[in-house]
Amino acid sequence: MAFRPDSAWLSPQPLASASALPAPFYTDADAAAQEARRVFAPSWxxxxxxxxxxxxxxxxxxxxxxxxxxxxxxxxxxxxxxxxxxxxxxxxxxxxxxxxxxxxxxxxxxxxxxxxxxxxxxxxxxxxxxxxxxxxxxxxxxxxxxxxxxxxxLEPAAGLDALLAGIEARIAGHDLPALAYSHRDSYEIACNWKVYVDNYLEGYHVPHIHPALNRLLDYRSYRTEVADWHSLQWSPLENAGNFYGSGDALYYFVWPNTMLNILPGRLQTNRVVPLAPDRCRVDFDYYYPAQPDEAERERRRQDQTFSDAVQQEDVDICLAVQKRLASGSYLAGRLCPRRESGVHHFHELMRRAWRDA
CATH class of the missing domain: 2.102.10.10 (Rieske [2Fe-2S] iron-sulphur domain)
Structure with missing residues (x-):
């Protein structure tokens, strides 16, 4: 049966009174099929x-x-x-x-x-x-x-420059092209791709799900900035003695399914690939300084171990959320304006994609 969302589900919602996307967007097989045309064919x-x-x-x-x-x-x-x-x-x-x-x-x-x-x-x-x-x-x-x-x-709705406008100025001081590709880790996860993106787009859950990450970041200073086609979550690194060194953690989301995780001397990119209504694959690509010394190799090992632990915590909660989205118990809950503006931004882009197509 064709998925035809209620028109109220697609209406723009101000952040202060916004609700999340309703559960059928995460569970309906035809909705997932339509997203290939509405979201992914015209995207970068x-x-x-x-x-x-x-x-x-x-x-x-x-x-x-x-x-x-x-x-x-x-x-x-x-x-x-x-x-x-x-x-x-x-x-x-x-x-x-x-x-x-x-x-x-x-x-x-x-x-x-x-x-x-x-x-x-x-x-x-x-x-x-x-x-x-x-x-x-x-x-x-x-x-x-x-x-x-x-x-x-396949058929870009806008140029890549428009999609990424403003990011280069914000990351001045991070020489990303100088970093060398290291390796890829891929994870298949039994959840809708948007469940994973939603989870990425807010730090609201960090104190509850990620104890080690919460110690690394300054949750009180954690901020989200939104642009037309991307959003940024950033936080000062809490402890100059951590293995990344001093500076900021920059977490960019680029519509519809790309993440750029930038820390001092390290880039990690994520791409979330839909595989089925209740399954996705996340490709993690790691980039580090070329020609590492022993101290840099040790830092990479620590980064990999840390990243794997955070990823497993995210996987566990995404699996639990997908099960409950499919249970029939939930439709759509209110978003927290202070902490979930990135989720709201993504959901508004999803609503626009459905309206425009």
Whole structure:
């Protein structure tokens, strides 16, 4: 059955009197299916580091709103994206990410495309009347680079610069492009992707769920700032003797599902990928200073251990929330204006996405 939300659920709500998104947005299978078109197809998705696409033929595979995509560095040095779908009979052009490919060759029947998306050869198609390889091109995907990170979109509703406007000035002093990619940790979680995003967007739960994080941050000074397409939670680091050093913790959310977690000498990015109405995957990519000494390696180990512990605490509460959203006991509760303005901002963007589409 098609999901048709009550019009009152989609009306803009002032922060002072706002309620959360109603439970069916987190549990209905058709709502999840519609989000691919309403939310993810026109959005920018964080895919990889520019270092993974440094040389001609370097390529990265991914999926956006159910569409397989491949990003590739061309022979001319340009970074491009295409649907990873052969125009013959929908075979894959690349099974996995790799380096130095000379062409994109379909794994099904061998049709071969240049790195700028033009069909170069199609075996035995000389028997097909009126067929011309020059008429066949791969559908393009928009690609943009910001601070050493590569984003892609099927049909962007706005430019990436508009999405990220103001962040560069705010993070002055953090040289993100100088940080080197370390590794990726991925978690599959039995909750709707928005449950995970909601949890990320407020520090209201930190004193109750994250004892170690609460000691690191200054909860009394914890603040949330919102912009058109992103929000920032920030706090001074409570203790100059912690393993991160002195400075601020900056937690950026970028619509609809990207997080940039910036601490002194460390960037962690998160991308929350919907897998089912009640399941998502969160990809954690870690970036640290290149050529670490022993002290830096120890700091990385501490950061990894700390991050894993916080993540498990978040997973546990998200599982519990998803179960209760699906129970029928809950519809929508009031938000705390002082502590949940980031959640409100996200929910207003979700409501807009449903209204506009």
């Amino acid at each position: 998705q964080l895919v990889t580091s520019v270092a993974a696409l440094a040389e001609p033929g370097d390529h990265v595979v991914d999926e956006i709103a159910g569409v397989p995509v491949v990003l590739v560095r061309g022979d001319d040095g340009e970074l491009r994206g295409f649907h990873n779908v052969c125009r013959h009979r929908a075979g894959p052009l690349a099974w996995c990410s790799g380096r130095g490919a000379r062409a994109l060759r379909c794994r099904y029947h061998g049709w071969t495309y240049t790195l700028d998306g033009r069909l170069r050869s199609a075996a035995e198609m000389d028997s097909a009347d009126g067929f011309d390889v020059a008429d066949v091109r791969l559908p393009p995907v928009a690609v943009a680079v910001w601070q050493g990170l590569v984003f892609a979109s």
